[in-house]
Amino acid sequence: xxxxxxxxxxxxxxxxxxxxxxxxxxxxxxxxxxxxxxxxxxxxxxxxxxxxxxxxxxxxxxxxxxxxxxxxxxxxxxxxxxxxxxxxxxxxxxxxxxxxxxxxxxxxxxxxxxxxxxxxxxxxxxxxxxxxxxxxxxxxxxxxxxxxxxxxxxxxxxxxxxxxxxxxxxxxxxxxxxxxxxxxxxxxxxxxxxxxxxxxxxxxxxxxxxxxxxxxxxxxxxxxxxxxxxxxxxxxxxxxxxxxxxxxxxxxxxxxxxxxxxxxxxxxxxxxxxxxxxxxxxxxxxxxxxxxxxxxxxxxxxxxxxxxxxxxxxxxxxxxxxxxxxxxxxxxxxxxxxxxxxxxxxxxxxxxxxxxxxx
Amino acid sequence: xxxxxxxxxxxxxxxxxxxxxxxxxxxxxxxxxxxxxxxxxxxxxxxxxxxxxxxxxxxxxxxxxxxxxxxxxxxxxxxxxxxxxxxxxxxxxxxxxxxxxxxxxxxxxxxxxxxxxxxxxxxxxxxxxxxxxxxxxxxxxxxxxxxxxxxxxxxxxxxxxxxxxxxxxxxxxxxxxxxxxxxxxxxxxxxxxxxxxxxxxxxxxxxxxxxxxxxxxxxxxxxxxxxxxxxxxxxxxxxxxxxxxxxxxxxxxxxxxxxxxxxxxxxxxxxxxx
Numbered sequence: 001x002x003x004x005x006x007x008x009x010x011x012x013x014x015x016x017x018x019x020x021x022x023x024x025x026x027x028x029x030x031x032x033x034x035x036x037x038x039x040x041x042x043x044x045x046x047x048x049x050x051x052x053x054x055x056x057x058x059x060x061x062x063x064x065x066x067x068x069x070x071x072x073x074x075x076x077x078x079x080x081x082x083x084x085x086x087x088x089x090x091x092x093x094x095x096x097x098x099x100x101x102x103x104x105x106x107x108x109x110x111x112x113x114x115x116x117x118x119x120x121x122x123x124x125x126x127x128x129x130x131x132x133x134x135x136x137x138x139x140x141x142x143x144x145x146x147x148x149x150x151x152x153x154x155x156x157x158x159x160x161x162x163x164x165x166x167x168x169x170x171x172x173x174x175x176x177x178x179x180x181x182x183x184x185x186x187x188x189x190x191x192x193x194x195x196x197x198x199x200x201x202x203x204x205x206x207x208x209x210x211x212x213x214x215x216x217x218x219x220x221x222x223x224x225x226x227x228x229x230x231x232x233x234x235x236x237x238x239x240x241x242x243x244x245x246x247x248x249x250x251x252x253x254x255x256x257x258x259x260x261x262x263x264x265x266x267x268x269x270x271x272x273x274x275x276x277x278x279x280x281x282x283x284x285x286x287x288x289x290x291x292x293x294x295x296x297x298x299x300x301x302x303x304x305x306x307x308x309x310x311x312x313x314x315x316x317x318x319x320x321x322x323x324x325x326x327x328x329x330x331x332x333x334x335x336x337x338x339x340x341x342x343x344x345x346x347x348x349x350x351x352x353x354x355x356x357x358x359x
Numbered sequence: 360x361x362x363x364x365x366x367x368x369x370x371x372x373x374x375x376x377x378x379x380x381x382x383x384x385x386x387x388x389x390x391x392x393x394x395x396x397x398x399x400x401x402x403x404x405x406x407x408x409x410x411x412x413x414x415x416x417x418x419x420x421x422x423x424x425x426x427x428x429x430x431x432x433x434x435x436x437x438x439x440x441x442x443x444x445x446x447x448x449x450x451x452x453x454x455x456x457x458x459x460x461x462x463x464x465x466x467x468x469x470x471x472x473x474x475x476x477x478x479x480x481x482x483x484x485x486x487x488x489x490x491x492x493x494x495x496x497x498x499x500x501x502x503x504x505x506x507x508x509x510x511x512x513x514x515x516x517x518x519x520x521x522x523x524x525x526x527x528x529x530x531x532x533x534x535x536x537x538x539x540x541x542x543x544x545x546x547x548x549x550x551x552x553x554x555x556x557x558x559x560x561x562x563x564x565x566x567x568x569x570x571x572x573x574x575x576x577x578x579x580x581x582x583x584x585x586x587x588x589x590x591x592x593x594x595x596x597x598x599x600x601x602x603x604x605x606x607x608x609x610x611x612x613x614x615x616x617x618x619x620x621x622x623x624x625x626x627x628x629x630x631x632x633x
Contacts, residue, residue, distance in 0.1 A: 050530075050534060051533075051534075052533075058573075071533065071538075072530065072533040072534050073533050073538055074536075075537045079363060079526040079530070079531070079534045080534070081530070081531065082527075083525075083527070084525035084527040084528055085527065085530070085531055086530075086531075087528060087532070087546055087550070088550060089549045089550055098532070098535055098537070098539075098545075099535030099536050101623050102535070102536045103536065143531075146531075147534075147535075150535060150536070156374070185439055188491070209393075246474065355582060
């Protein structure tokens with residue numbers, strides 16, 4: 001099986017750094033998601049792994065061997081593109097068999113492999129069809145089959161489902177995840193959809209402006225984002241401006257105040273406090289905020305709150321809770337992350353209003 | 360006043376539609392029909408609506424040594440010009456579509472220049488050049504002058520065709536192990552084939568119909584069918600011109616029939632249904 005290592009990878013387009021000094025290790029059998037907004041360099045990174053773009057600096061190694069000087073046809077990688085994957089003048093079987101024929105396999109072996117891989121992706125009857133006779137989802141399955149039939153060491157997926165409708169997209173990514181687990185292939189999956197990344201990835205590499213921000217498991221990324229960008233990009237986050245009090249013992253964010261433990265005393269005076277919507281809790285001793293809007297999202301409620309000092313806040317709560325628009329509620333902060341610019345502090349609450357502020 | 364009531368009557372609407380169609384058909388097919396009647400006409404005297412059927416002008420034409428020589432010359436020079444044009448232009452078109460190089464746009468536009476000026480002036484200066492190169496009144500000279508007329512079609516149509524083929528299709532082939540050449544011949548070229556056939560069709564017709572330049576470069580011994588047409592129309596009875604016109608349109612007709620088999624293939628738009 002295969003490990004993939006990117007060492008200080010860089011790529012310039014003109015004066016613009018598409019990818020800057022990217023170092024990343026993908027473990028054997030792991031599904032790594034490259035996640036970021038469009039233009040963050042994730043697709044460029046994937047294309048460099050596949051051999052379709054030449055890095056300006058750095059190295060790409062598969063099982064410790066550099067592949068950076070090899071053209072795409074000699075790399076043990078297989079790519080599934082966003083679209084325009086299948087050759088329209090060949091049948092499904094022809095598409096899948098193309099790479100096998102180049103390897104001079106006997107035709108009986110080719111037929112067997114084509115049938116096997118089509119069964120694997122759930123399209124056993126499609127061999128003699130042409131791509132235009134298939135739906136978008138089926139075309140992408142065939143593209144996955146064509147990539148897998150060559151038994152590559154690394155599978156590369158470039159937003160393969162972004163052109164499918166929402167339901168099918170969710171269905172397909174589950175299928176790909178199961179398939180990937182079953183055959184245990186090392187996979188790099190590019191997406192701009194954080195939900196997609198959080199649901200299928202073993203680990204996620206978040207990128208912004210060509211720079212790797214954080215590599216972590218979905219859980220860790222959600223619970224302990226290491227940069228303000230990741231905090232804001234992954235999930236929903238309330239960002240509050242906070243001040244460290246002169247003595248350095250406590251922190252104030254709007255009406256809320258938190259005494260800091262000695263080990264968590266930020267150096268600067270200005271910090272940004274990141275609070276997950278589910279970490280806002282109703283508390284009799286909390287700060288008063290007004291309910292502006294209650295949005296029913298099925299199994300939970302999203303509540304928009306107005307606080308004169310902090311602006312709009314979002315809160316998630318289960319359906320049992322009763323909130324009325326226009327009502328005043330008292331809230332405390334159960335857990336927060338403080339970004340000081342140089343470090344991230346994980347702060348346990350509850351944060352309640354300071355004595356001075358509540359009076 | 361609204362004319363809505365008129366269109367509301369289905370029968371009337373259909374009658375107008377049918378008449379418009381018939382008028383258009385008559386406009387397009389009428390001259391061709393007259394041509395066909397003349398081509399098979401013997402004597403055509405006043406009270407008769409149709410002439411007496413006869414193949415005598417066909418015998419007359421096909422037994423004329425100059426005419427058959429011109430037919431041979433046309434059927435030789437036009438295919439050679441088309442094939443040469445394809446060999447030169449299709450790789451160039453691929454480069455125009457796929458690579459960025461200095462002066463790419465200007466070079467691409469320069470292929471319009473042969474059609475941007477009055478041709479006769481261009482042909483005279485080319486003739487001067489060919490005269491110096493001893494290519495006047497040779498097959499090579501005729502092929503060269505026909506080639507010039509095909510460049511526009513053979514560059515512009517294939518460039519558009521290649522540009523319309525998504526790079527992912529080529530990259531996918533590289534990805535599964537095909538080298539650049541195999542990718543071109545087994546992926547790009549087959550997908551581009553309908554566009555290339557159209558380009559060849561136009562090029563062939565442009566080469567085949569070329570008369571001005573061939574007249575200047577080819578006389579007196581390398582006369583093609585369109586050049587011959589001048590002589591025939593000027594100095595022979597009307598049915599001769601008609602017969603020859605039918606002969607002139609035969610190659611394009613055959614080409615069209617062959618080409619449409621390929622153009623009908625459903626894969627033209629295939630693979631793009633996402």
